[in-house]
Amino acid sequence: MRLIQATLREHVMSDATMGSKRTPCPDCHGTGELRIDSENTNEDLEVEKQTVIADCPRCMGLAFFPPDPP
Numbered sequence: 001m002r003l004i005q006a007t008l009r010e011h012v013m014s015d016a017t018m019g020s021k022r023t024p025c026p027d028c029h030g031t032g033e034l035r036i037d038s039e040n041t042n043e044d045l046e047v048e049k050q051t052v053i054a055d056c057p058r059c060m061g062l063a064f065f066p067p068d069p070p
């Protein structure tokens with residue numbers, strides 16, 4: 001019985017320390033980075049496609065909001 005109680009308590013504590021209340025950033029969908037597809041037309045009128053990967057400015061690349069936002 002004592003063992004079961006200890007296991008349950010450990011589970012609750014790990015949930016709290018793992019930050020289960022964190023909310024995945026909606027801007028980057030929890031990836032921490034934004035992929036921006038861009039098309040450039042070069043001198044030969046050819047379309048160059050490139051993907052720019054930048055840190056998500058909303059969560060600063062963390063992918064999650066801080067546990068306790070101000």
Ligand SMILES: [Zn+2]
Pocket residue numbers: 025026027028029030032033056057058059060061062063064
């Ligand atoms: Zn983000």
